[in-house]
Amino acid sequence: MLTIRCVQPQDVFSVIKIAYEALPERYDPRIFNSFYESFPQGFLIAEKHHKIIGFLVGIKTHDTRAKILMLSVNNNHRKQGIGSALITKFLQEMVLQNIKQVDLEVRTNNKIAITFYKKHGFDIIETIARFYQNGEDAYSMRRILRPN
């Protein structure tokens, strides 16, 4: 059975492992604890048979705005609706937190993630040239949860 829940401190090691396997950026492991401490409602994990198989990190950037910083599902669990379950729960939680707008950046060549985010109601707002450390461009994407 799939469970989506807020991260707990003891989950952070598994999250770091998935992040290293799936995401090109290299993060200081301490940053995951700071995400948890600053906005635990935005840090969700997907768990199946007591194993963590995906996670989403979102932060609050303003009273009524949030940003998704990371989303990843274990390679051998993709295309099974787990990413969708994570983002759906995240967006529901953001409505409860009175968030009106959720932003994110995604590599312009990450077609799978762009398709995924569009399916979940995000629109491309602009292209940010050389956004990533290796010089790749990003799309800024946004979903409005509640108009002003």
Ligand SMILES: CC(C)(COP(=O)(O)OP(=O)(O)OC[C@H]1O[C@@H](n2cnc3c(N)ncnc32)[C@H](O)[C@@H]1OP(=O)(O)O)[C@@H](O)C(=O)NCCC(=O)NCCS
């Ligand atoms: C993006 C990601 C999180 C999607 O997770 P997932 O659990 O595989 O996604 P879902 O099964 O919920 O898919 C939902 C929709 O996304 C799109 N999608 C997902 N994988 C896709 C693929 N391989 N090819 C095309 N579309 C895809 C489809 O529209 C899909 O809907 P469908 O199943 O009705 O066709 C996952 O591919 C991943 O971890 N990628 C590596 C990390 C990454 O790029 N993160 C995002 C940038 S930070």
